[in-house]
Amino acid sequence: MSTTTTRSDRRRGENAPTTDTAFATAPPRRRAPYGARRPAPMERLNRRGTVVLGVGIAALVAGVSLSVLAPPSIPDAVLEAPTETVAGVGVPAGAATLTATLDGQQVVQILPSGTPVGVAVFFHGQGGDAGSAAETAWIAPLVSAGWVVATGDLHGDSWGSPTASSDVIDIVSWLTGETGLAPRLLVSEGMGALVSLNSLTRGAVEAGCWYGVEAMTDLTVASDYAAATELIADAYRGRPGAADNPVESTEVLGATGSAFRFVGADGEDTFTARNSGALAEALTAAGASVSMGEVGVDELGADLVEFAGGCAT
Structure with missing residues (x-):
């Protein structure tokens, strides 16, 4: 059993300018990315801990060693x-x-x-x-x-x-x-x-x-x-x-x-x-x-x- 989390739909963009006098007082507001439509929420990418936990539990349940399920050799980072x-x-x-x-x-x-x-x-x-x-x-x-x-x-x-x-x-x-x-x-x-x-x-x-x-x-x-x-x-x-x-x-x-x-x-x-x-x-x-x-x-x-x-x- 693997564990996943979902990510909220985050709108992206820069704080749009209004007038010169408003820069110092206007609250931050996000501008939708140019050309984007409001997307459906996408799944949050697996974090380090959840990936390891999910793989470990699956391996124990299936009786398979972790070394078999390990990803290919990649940098330590x-x-x-x-x-x-x-x-x-x-x-x-x-x-x-x-x-x-x-x-x-x-x-x-x-x-x-x-x-x-x-x-x-x-x-x-x-x-x-x-x-x-x-x-x-x-x-x-x-x-x-x-x-x-x-x-x-x-x-x-x-x-x-x-x-x-x-x-x-x-x-x-x-x-x-x-x-x-x-x-x-x-x-x-x-x-x-x-x-x-x-x-x-x-x-x-x-x-x-x-x-x-x-x-x-x-x-x-x-x-x-x-x-x-x-x-x-x-x-x-x-x-x-x-x-x-x-x-x-x-x-x-x-x-x-x-x-x-x-x-x-x-x-x-x-x-x-x-x-x-x-x-x-x-x-x-x-x-x-x-x-x-x-x-x-x-x-x-x-x-x-x-x-x-x-x-x-």
């Missing part, structure tokens, strides 16, 4: 959970999922039905976790196009902290070991852009392409949003340094050779310009390949697939 179905609008029909725990952080791979054409890492927005990719509708077309999509808890609302970049190193190691392929595409939503960009500058991951949806790329702008200052201070255990702010690391980002695309919701060019405009302009000046665009909800998946087409291995 990893405890692989049994493959399970992770349901959601981001998991297309025919796709499989693989879950594991890396140093206490849950991780997920969404696997296409055929031979992978490439590997992507998804960086969730504020309030997200390892289940976020499966709950994001515009991820499904990417998987259907043959991409493996990996993601993880990334220490929750990390706002690009070094701790989250350490998680990225673990995810990339696990992902490469399972697929034999290195990531070629980083996909970010909201706050997750800070995590992915800082992971690039810190050398935690390399990728030929970066894609950001309503991306937050400047900590000084993010701090204008309700409750963000406190969240950022908690994530960094104090005030982040200049090197922790992607907009201050454009030379390093430009030198990665990555192509960058910044996408905003159709009709919300102000959000994209405010949160990504300075970085996009600086990266362009540094010689990087940069594009920006407003994309409608229904076209977002297709836009991502088109961009990913130039990144596949």
Whole structure:
């Protein structure tokens, strides 16, 4: 008998700006992920303790030694959970999922039905976790196009902290070991852009392409949003340094050779310009390949697939 727990349906997104005078007083509010529909609750990924307990009880009942049921040899930091179905609008029909725990952080791979054409890492927005990719509708077309999509808890609302970049190193190691392929595409939503960009500058991951949806790329702008200052201070255990702010690391980002695309919701060019405009302009000046665009909800998946087409291995 195995033990599972269920996860509540968590809406993801960043604290949306209202007016300048409201930033300091407005309570935090979560904005639904761009293009997402309200998903049905998905099962919580098995925690380390429940996986071991469930396997141990099953082994005792069946009279089978634990060594027979042990997963394949993997790094000590990893405890692989049994493959399970992770349901959601981001998991297309025919796709499989693989879950594991890396140093206490849950991780997920969404696997296409055929031979992978490439590997992507998804960086969730504020309030997200390892289940976020499966709950994001515009991820499904990417998987259907043959991409493996990996993601993880990334220490929750990390706002690009070094701790989250350490998680990225673990995810990339696990992902490469399972697929034999290195990531070629980083996909970010909201706050997750800070995590992915800082992971690039810190050398935690390399990728030929970066894609950001309503991306937050400047900590000084993010701090204008309700409750963000406190969240950022908690994530960094104090005030982040200049090197922790992607907009201050454009030379390093430009030198990665990555192509960058910044996408905003159709009709919300102000959000994209405010949160990504300075970085996009600086990266362009540094010689990087940069594009920006407003994309409608229904076209977002297709836009991502088109961009990913130039990144596949």
